[in-house]
Amino acid sequence: MRHRWVAVLVVVAVVGGLAAAHQWWLPYLAGWLDVSSPLRHADYAMVMGGGVENRPVLAAVLYRKGWVDRILISEIKPVPSKTRPLLPPEHELTKALLMRLGVPEDRIVLLRGNHAATFHEIVSLRDVLVESPSARVLIVTDSLHTRRTAWSVRHLLGPMADRVSFVGVPSERYDLRRWWQSGDGFFMVTSEYLKLFSYWIIYGSGKWWVPMFIGLIVLLGMLRRHFTHRRTYQTPDHTPA
Numbered sequence: 091m092r093h094r095w096v097a098v099l100v101v102v103a104v105v106g107g108l109a110a111a112h113q114w115w116l117p118y119l120a121g122w123l124d125v126s127s128p129l130r131h132a133d134y135a136m137v138m139g140g141g142v143e144n145r146p147v148l149a150a151v152l153y154r155k156g157w158v159d160r161i162l163i164s165e166i167k168p169v170p171s172k173t174r175p176l177l178p179p180e181h182e183l184t185k186a187l188l189m190r191l192g193v194p195e196d197r198i199v200l201l202r203g204n205h206a207a208t209f210h211e212i213v214s215l216r217d218v219l220v221e222s223p224s225a226r227v228l229i230v231t232d233s234l235h236t237r238r239t240a241w242s243v244r245h246l247l248g249p250m251a252d253r254v255s256f257v258g259v260p261s262e263r264y265d266l267r268r269w270w271q272s273g274d275g276f277f278m279v280t281s282e283y284l285k286l287f288s289y290w291i292i293y294g295s296g297k298w299w300v301p302m303f304i305g306l307i308v309l310l311g312m313l314r315r316h317f318t319h320r321r322t323y324q325t326p327d328h329t330p331a
Contacts, residue, residue, distance in 0.1 A: 101232040120266045120279050125240050126258035129157060133222070136162040136215060137188075138231035139180055139205060141259065146184045147228045148259050150191035150248060158228055160197050161188060164205040164214060208235070209293055212242040219250045226253045233258030233266065234282050238289060245293060 135149045135158040140211045150156050177183075185198055201214040215311030219225060231239055236256045243251045260266075 094220075101223060105219070116270050117267050119283075120269045120275075123235075123279070123282050124258050124266075125236045125256055126233060129228075129257065130226075130255060131156075131226070132158050132226040132228040134137060134158060134160050134162050134199070134218070134225060134227045134229050135212075135215070135257075136229045137164075137184060138208065138229060138235065139164050139184075141167045141232055141235075142180055142183050142187065144261070145230050145232070146187045147191065148257065150193050152257070153193050153197065154191075156262075160199055162199050162201055162215070162218065163188075163194060164211045166205050167204055176205065186199050202290045208239055209242050209246070209289065212239070212246050212266065216246055216250070219247065219253060227255075229256050230259060231256070233260055233277075233280050234293040238282060239287050241286065241289060242293075250255045316331050 113288075129152075135225050136153050137149045149158075149161050153161060163181050163184050175258045181200060185200070189195055189199055201218070203210065203212070205211050205214065207310070215227065215229075219227070229239055236258050240256060243254050247254065261274070262276070263270035264278070266275070269275030269279050286311075292306075
């Protein structure tokens with residue numbers, strides 16, 4: 091019983107210390123997700139789907155400043171909504187915005203396919219890099235999204251990943267230094283960690299490790315139950331006759 095109270099006090103002390111120092115360590119959780127790299131000239135800027143409000147703007151700036159020669163956008167199927175009229179597909183909105191921002195239509199390359207996730211978009215990027223062995227690409231996405239995108243790039247592209255770098259777009263909806271004080275910031279940071287974990291399970295080695303871990307827990311539970319029953323049956327009966 092005494093050891094249990096000691097363990098409880100240790101846990102309370104650790105949690106209290108983390109809470110008191112949250113302004114020091116919480117920003118690092120967001121910073122770890124941002125793996126943006128220094129700008130370098132590339133053949134393409136690839137605008138990742140899911141951020142039509144800010145990602146195309148930075149891609150257009152990169153084109154106008156001469157950092158890239160063309161812009162890649164992914165074909166994304168529209169999702170019907172019961173609460174609002176059906177909007178045009180995201181890639182059409184992205185293309186229209188890029189052209190309005192000064193990018194000629196012949197400088198915009200559409201990657202065909204039913205892209206529903208970051209992983210799918212990197213599969214299409216792989217085809218571009220295979221067809222153009224010397225091409226370099228700047229991936230334009232939200233700062234918090236760069237680590238998961240980089241994970242997909244390393245996982246799918248192998249040695250070709252060296253030809254890809256990342257440009258993080260800052261968000262105007264929250265401050266990464268105080269992301270936990272904003273509903274949008276809290277959602278974005280926590281959801282990215284959950285998505286990273288799900289990518290590891292679905293696409294990475296997690297699909298092997300997680301079932302093995304669960305199987306080990308089940309096996310240990312069965313063994314514990316077996317030996318508990320054994321001890322119960324082997325305990326001498328001291329009940330008076």
